[in-house]
Amino acid sequence: MLRRLTIRDFVIVDRLELEFESGFGALTGETGAGKSILLDALGLALGGRADAGAVRTGRDKADIAAEFELPTSGGLADWLTTQDLPADEGMVILRRVVEAGGRSRAWINGVPVTQAQLRDAGDWLADIHGQHAHHALLRGDSQRALLDCHAGATVLAADVAARFRVWQQLAELRRAAEHDSAASERERELLVWQIGELQDLSFDADEWAAINAEHSRLAHAAGLMDGADEALVVLGEGDAAVTSQLRHINVRVGAMADLDPGLTDVLELLSGAAIQADEALHALRRYRDRLDLDPQRLGEIERRIERVTDMSRKHRLAPEALPDLLEEWTSKLDELVARADPARLAEQESGARADYEAAAQRLSAVRRPAADALSREITEAMQTLAMAGGQFAAALESCAPAVHGLESIEFRVAANPSQPLRPLAKVASGGELSRIGLAIQVMTSRDSATPTLIFDEVDVGIGGGVAEIVGKLLHRLGLERQVLCVTHLPQVAACADWQWNIAKSQRGGEVVSAVTPLDGDGRVEEIARMLGGVNITETTRRHAAEMLGADRVAQT
Template structure:
């Protein structure tokens, strides 16, 4: 159950701390007071979508924190342990969420950072929220099928997962087989194209690194004349000038003069050695330059050959890849594709056999799932009819129709007929209702009033909460479109649900509010031109005033107060009776 809720800088809430109790909790207040904002914060704690627009004006971030008291449930314990989230002996789970102006949010469980997906996974086991706009989702056949499957429990879930897995494999084989079963002209065109491309690449006899080597050789051949001139000039300046201006001649004269100086001053001998070494190194450079100059080749014909080869490589690059390695990779892919096309007949036979096997398996699986859904539908019908009696809809007939859609072209053959199939099987689920005796069954979307939808949704939520073992439930204005005896029946159903679950309900009806174990009042106030929302738990006398307001509207009279006290006394008696049973 949700024990505490702390909110900071969210929507119209500045700072708010709220403690919920076990059993049946109600939130009431004037229209527009912000009751649903509290539900929105709970939704965020359970992994709902966040937005920077939810941050209170003038604040940089909003923060919501909830303290949940966990029941002893292996499912949730294993889930938290798998994510490394610690749970102490007190069985408390502290969930927090911070929303920033950037739109990003930070989520934590017992101090450990988690993702929104993790919040959602854990949240679905902690609470079930019925929002104001969920009525319309009950019209959707997809939503109705999901409700039916949830009621079916783990066995049905496993069968549905097996159908989804087989369907995915079946679709994959069908697609691959369709790709192979192209017309002969298309196959011939592809073979011719791939063969031409592969022949063009193989004829070029490309080698890794060849382009780089050819580029270097082209640069040398194209610059051979200038290279010879520069190297010759350097050599002559070092060694080969006849006018006595060669560097080596000057170095020799300098070494000789320095040697004579060293005979006078021995301190100059290291300089003599250095000068000798320099002279030797210069002489070595000169000899190497002469050897390099003599091997420089002037070969215009080879240059043309290199240019032509580089042009050939450039054309292949424009067609098949940015470089030789990519061109060679493309050639390997062409060989593989041609081999695959050559083996098409054998692969077609293999896939046809696989498809037949998968179709048989999928056919058996969807029929097993359909039979299990029919059994589950019968149980759901019985459970709903029993619950409808308790919310003043005892004459209503509720049925779950399971239909199949014919699909002669792409369907799956079931008992000699091809029917549409998807990852959820072959069943089209539709809830059918006859609200009054003598009326035929019609789809829910075409017959139910707002009040009937509210009660039916409440009944379904109660049934599914028991099936899923969800410990807490939230109802945001479940009382839409109801009043009088019906409102009393719904209130008693919520009270009964509160005997085994924690229930948090936003309501406008005094019948519902009077039966709550805990009553909270929400009000909107303005101070220093800033609007904020406050929530406080009501004591007995304050509950009388609030129920009187709900009964009488803007004017609270002695009569409405007496009526409110009477409602609370009757509610206390009813709660006592429920506790004894």
């Protein structure tokens, strides 16, 4: 669950550090006070999209950090381990910084991460239902995703989609092989000839470096021999050889050092020089013995270099890249050979289709009972949401094989007993859609392992007794996990376990948003404000106290 949210310079929030409790919490306040801004800040910390408008006017950056308890289930702990993002003391800290220029950075547990990693972690920790979530329910893809989540079939649905794509790719290859066989044959023949040329060359990058070094040595053999001979004469083979003179001087200075120890350092230097000169002399003799004029070998190497150079010039690339070109052509030829056999591709396509259909049938078998259960649950919820006699159905209709499976999914509703079931998008009024949407969100939220659920004014379009029922639904949900709800309805707020008031104020010529946790009397005043508006009377306060007292009794 969410434990702490720290916000710095975000929109109209200057500095806030909020400590959250478990259960159902209500966030209330005047319109425009910044209630939804808090959830927007949390959304950024969870990996939402960022832009420069998030930064408070006149500030360099916005900084948001959210601290969560590490869920004991759901797989986040394993994910953090694989990403090398260990959680200390069972806590997960998500941080997001958005700069005034629009650039953003992210951290998990103090380690820099990508926005995608932050979003992945956020998906384990919190689920935000926004103000327009009801309208998303009108889309077929959203309805299908909700049903699959309710059925626990999200992974299976992704597997079906992957198998469908494999099948379609093989079908496309098979069709291409049937229609382009002549062109493919010409391309294969050209590749076979080009590959043969490179294979005959039998060239690799290591050889290229070696033959260039050998060519340089052989091409300059005469000069190297002359230079070695001259150095040998000076070092040890002439009348005034350096090694002989160093040995003579070494003996003379040694005798002098016996008389004057101050020459000891000079003697050591001369001894070292004599030793190094002798080693250089022996090494140079070995080098000279290996040097030889070999015009035949030099010619062989030059012809080899010319052949490699001609081949690289032909294909317009460096000689070192020829082995990579051979590998690329070989892979392409293998692909063309595979595509050149329509019968083989048809067999692979048939196998991929069978794999897809088997997975899709398993998905269908899971979806059907889940659709029946969801239909019953939402229908029951409608009876308490001022839609007595109404009916909801998650209808499955067989369709041609598709990426989403073997059936289409459509949410249908009858608002009263006299109406037939019809698509949700065509029959639900704004108020009905809000009530049905809220029921669907509450029911399907139970299927998620996410420990924190956030509802941002999802109760728009309802009121009176229906609002009280919605509040009780959210309170029951709060018994299982942490629930946060931004609401304007006193009936919903009165059902909360705890309540905060969000208000705007002027500070130093700037508008800022502040959050106040409410105690018992504070909640009475806030509920009374929500009931009565600007002028709060004692009657309104008594009504607010009664609402809070009645809800406390009902919830216990």
